[in-house]
Amino acid sequence: MQCVSEASQLKHLHRPAVVSHGPIAKTCAARALGVVRTTCTHPGERMAVEDDEIMREFLIESRENLLGLDRDFVALEQNPRDRAILSRIFRCVHTIKGTSGFLNLPGLEKLTHVGETQLSRLRDGEILLDTHATSALLAMVDGVRRVLASLERTGAEGNEDFTAIIAELAKIGRGAAAAAPAPARTPAPEALPEVTPAPAPPAVAKSDRAAAPTPPSAPPARTTADAPAEPTAAPSVADTAIRVDLALLDRVMNLVGELVLARNQILQYGARSSDSGLVNASQRLNLLTTELQACAMKTRMQPIGNVWNRFPRVVRDLSNVCGKAVQLELEGSSTELDRSIIEAIKDPLIHAVRNAIDHGIESAERRALAGKPAQGRLRLRAYHEGGQVNIEVSDDGGGINVEKVRARAIERGLVTGERAARMNERDLLQLIFLPGFSTAESVTHLSGRGVGMDVVKFNIEKVGGTVDIASRFGHGTTLKIKIPLTLAIIPALLVASGGERFAIPQVNLLELVRLEGAASRRGIENLHGTPLYRLRGNLLPLVFLNEVLDLPGPGPHADVVNIVVLQADEQKFGLVVDGISDTEEIVVKPLGKELKQLAVFAGATIMGDGHVALILDVLGIARRSNVLSPTRERVLDERPPAAPGGGVARERMLVFRARGDARMALPLAHVARLEEIAPARVERAAGRDVVQYRGGVLPLIWLVDERSRATRMTREEPLHVVVFTEQGRSVGLVVDEISDVVEEEVRVQAQAQGADLLGIAVLAGRVTDLLDVRRLVERHEPGFFDRRGAAA
């Protein structure tokens, strides 16, 4: 490369206002200065380094631009006269062309040059966009993408022949141009739209974003359009956002994790000290660290729109190939997720979308027969719920024929005919997630090779998520994915076994059962060597953590059994541990490569005292202990039959008997533990009943009527206590009997009569009072919710 030609290229690059904001332009400008200096002093090495740097920036920037392009093209096809979109596309291609000239990439330059020429004609209204033009331009974008991929891999352009694409591009507008009502040409094509404001597209007016004309250089990475058909103004990110290396963010996260540990130690010293200065400073440190931790987490968050950006294109291509008309709706694109999770759900989502178009949505003729509009609908929806992100992929297609599923599952030997006959609709749908299942009648090149939903499920579960499917035959299918917000910090239960501490991710946790004294000896039954526990009438297989991990047992004198009830896949099981300490937010750290193959551990975490604790992989434990058989036939008919979930959220409810014979329920999320407490342990303090509990005092609220309370206190039988904990404070609700845990849609059907009730709902087919725990607790323990953090 020669100085002269570089300088002229640079001028060329600077012409559009576009580039001057982008990092490339900055590098180029810096480079221009550098060139003068370096050619005099030491040419060679330094230039090579700078070239690498520019190339890297170019690749990053172009990749982001291309993502936006796909979306823009599809939007444009539906609204071919939108000058704002056209200008955006033009500028983007122009930037790539300019830089490729500068970086001496002749192939890329030639390809984008032809595209740019046609785009400028489109922009100026000389020709009108049609399907052929869109396809030709999209082919160009794909070509660019391939060159970029090759550049990234080998550092060279590759020698792909773009003649065919270029010929297609050249054909654009021939014939159609005459018919197009060419508007009066603007005399100066150099005047770019940010100078002459384009007529505001409707979305700008609707959106609450600043209605200012779009600065063209805004990288589209963080802009999301809720409705792809509407052109949305890209907010000016360039001025307020910077690009940060991911490794640096990871390091920041790591250091914050360390800071949290240091903070915990300081707090311990502070608590023991009488120096008020130290105490105050440590409290302040506490607050700041918590806030910093939250901020650091946020830096890793990205809107799910970053993945969704590609769907308009994917859907367009797929629906063309399948010959189906599909309208894509994106809802909640700004829902944020940790970057690592975004990466992990990308492929499963594409898979699900493919399935929906290929198998879900019917052909136009079939839709007409079913009385549906010819165009199928595919909706992607993301929203936050209870510290998790829910993603739904719904279509209004043919739905899943459960009878076919049943037949297929038997044919493939996934379940026995006898068992299949007993299965209800919901359970049958779950069979779709088994490996080797596919109901597609024809194998297309898009999907249906028998690797399907099981892979989706596997990949989602790998990041701690769950997948559920609901379908109405003839009406459509909804795939619901639930995933944690982040993998970096998760709530976990800390347990001890064989002298070691372990963390169990809270997502897998259902409830805790503690058996004391006689109950601990009677409670566990053996069936031909298999330990079982009767949990509210259902048999719960037990797994002893000591045995699974080859650790020493708790010794013969222990007369307490702690059962952690866990959910692994579709199977519940009880994990018996020596001790249960507490729940805590833990920072998940990966294990070294030497230990990765241990399926029973999901990682490690560092405790407040600096020691390391291993995080258990509940699925791994279940498989190792044969609770979950690795073979096909899994236990699927454990759950009580429930109506397939529609759009309404399902919630896990604890059902119990209280206040005489009332059947009541409260959300399981409010329940910290279920305890059985001997009446003799109840003491009186400050005019109320309390028990000593885990090193503290637990106030009791009686949800049983007076008479039964009196008789219960004189009996030997333990009291059933539901422990409610918030902000480190606990209160025990004494109930007559724990009945069940159900997972259902909770719909309040009627107002309730009694005090502290939210209303009446039907749970598991029976009328149930919904308890308003917070009101109840507030009434009995005034100020319970005020002293937040007092006990922290």
Added chain:
Amino acid sequence: MSDALKLCTFVLGDLAFGVEVKHVQEVMRFQPLTRVPLASRTVRGILNLRGQIVTAIDVRARLGLPTLSDAQEPMNVVLRTSDGVVSLLVDEIGDVLEVSAADFERAPETLSVVLRDIVHGVYKLERRLLLLLDVTRAVALKETGDNVPSSLGDAA
């Protein structure tokens, strides 16, 4: 191999080892370890190195030497490898020595298999023989056969 090489040396029983300084991140006193159940017995545990979880490899176990008595705490030689950071537990840390390629010789065939497996060769120093550690082999667990955990099949 270039003429002069700087080696960080350490002792295990009656053996002296050297490892190229470029592989060594740091040397530490013994740290409290968290045992990893079901792991190979050459993995003594994991430790917290400024927020990073590092696997500690018991080189004595790897070589089939008897374990140190409780009174003797091993030292950590923390190595940077292509697969991340790993710590080797050794008896004692020695000096950093400069060795010359002229003194190098491949490990004699008669050397025990486990030992030959983890060294490149021997430097014939004036007063003793110094084994040059093959870092990649020393931290690789799979090849010794005893460490493939029984749960491996579960992953599928």
